[in-house]
Amino acid sequence: MKLVMAIVKDDDSFNIMNALNVEGFIVTKLASTGGFLKVGNTTLICGVEDEKVDFVIDIIKKEGHIKKQFANSVNVTGSNYTLPPIEVTVGGATIFVLDVDKFVKV
Numbered sequence: 191m192k193l194v195m196a197i198v199k200d201d202d203s204f205n206i207m208n209a210l211n212v213e214g215f216i217v218t219k220l221a222s223t224g225g226f227l228k229v230g231n232t233t234l235i236c237g238v239e240d241e242k243v244d245f246v247i248d249i250i251k252k253e254g255h256i257k258k259q260f261a262n263s264v265n266v267t268g269s270n271y272t273l274p275p276i277e278v279t280v281g282g283a284t285i286f287v288l289d290v291d292k293f294v295k296v
Contacts, residue, residue: 191290192243196234196250197222198283203232206253206283210236215246243287256282 198206207217220233238246260275 191293192238192240193288193290194234194236194238194243194246195286195288196236196254196283197224197231197285198234198250198254200230200232202254202283203234206234206250209249209253210234210246213245213249215242237290237293247285247287250283250285254283 196206203219207219210217215236215238218235220235222231222233224231234250236246258277261278
């Protein structure tokens with residue numbers, strides 16, 4: 191068994207969870223905040239049989255959308271100059287797949 195942890199945009203979390211639920215996967219949703227853009231994310235956690243991991247990843251890829259947006263730069267320390275906003279790619283997912291030594295549902 192594997193534990194799939196996917197960090198996704200809040201905007202995509204409902205569609206991803208729904209698609210996984212339709213396929214019979216139980217998903218736990220955790221609110222999280224990204225370190226770079228400092229915006230809300232969602233971390234989805236799902237216990238998956240080894241042979242179904244790629245299927246789960248494919249669902250996440252299909253339902254998670256990538257887009258460009260502008261991020262505000264920080265003020266340069268010690269000056270009155272602020273760097274202009276920069277364009278960054280957001281969305282998609284960061285996925286971790288971990289081995290599960292033991293699974294107990296009580």
